[in-house]
Amino acid sequence: MFKTILVWVFGALLLLQAIQITIPEPEAVDPKEEIKAPQEIMTMLRTSCYDCHSYETRLPWYGNVAPISWEVRSHIKNGRAWLNFQTWERYDEEKKQKLYKGIAKTINFSMPIPMYLSLHEEAKLTREQREEIKKWAESNIKEEY
Numbered sequence: 001m002f003k004t005i006l007v008w009v010f011g012a013l014l015l016l017q018a019i020q021i022t023i024p025e026p027e028a029v030d031p032k033e034e035i036k037a038p039q040e041i042m043t044m045l046r047t048s049c050y051d052c053h054s055y056e057t058r059l060p061w062y063g064n065v066a067p068i069s070w071e072v073r074s075h076i077k078n079g080r081a082w083l084n085f086q087t088w089e090r091y092d093e094e095k096k097q098k099l100y101k102g103i104a105k106t107i108n109f110s111m112p113i114p115m116y117l118s119l120h121e122e123a124k125l126t127r128e129q130r131e132e133i134k135k136w137a138e139s140n141i142k143e144e145y
């Protein structure tokens with residue numbers, strides 16, 4: 001009985017592998033289009049945000065195993081669509097301002113995504129680091145927007 005269930009579960013998991021979210025191929029980017037920030041901010045963005053907010057995604061092995069991969073890949077797809085630090089200079093000032101505000105707002109709580117952090121020790125940010133990112137984002141907010 002137990003064996004039969006196992007076989008079915010395994011078979012179902014195999015079938016799920018046929019359904020996969022494809023992440024669009026990275027576009028060619030000019031290094032000049034990347035966001036410019038002080039070195040220590042860039043380092044934090046690269047280690048904690050770039051997996052979803054750039055084309056430099058390090059896809060983990062479970063990023064290929066459905067159904068977990070659906071979650072992982074949709075984060076990458078949506079994360080890039082909302083904000084891609086590598087194509088920053090393609091945004092107009094209004095969009096940049098929205099994003100700076102978004103960063104200042106989300107950095108204390110929802111970004112990086114908590115679920116992601118539970119699997120990525122290296123991307124964890126201390127309270128001080130979050131505060132630094134927040135200050136940097138706020139320093140870029142212009143009053144007229």
Ligand code: HEC
Nearest residue numbers: 048049051052075078079082083099102103111112113116
């Ligand atoms: C695991 C993937 C992932 C990581 C890592 C991640 N994000 Fe996001 N981010 C997303 C997704 C997905 C969205 C789209 C909105 C949503 O689903 O909440 C998003 C949206 C955003 C937005 C726009 C939301 C708004 O309300 O303005 C900002 C700003 C943002 N992220 C900043 C960051 C910063 C800064 C980091 C690093 C410190 C980071 N994110 C790390 C996945 C990620």
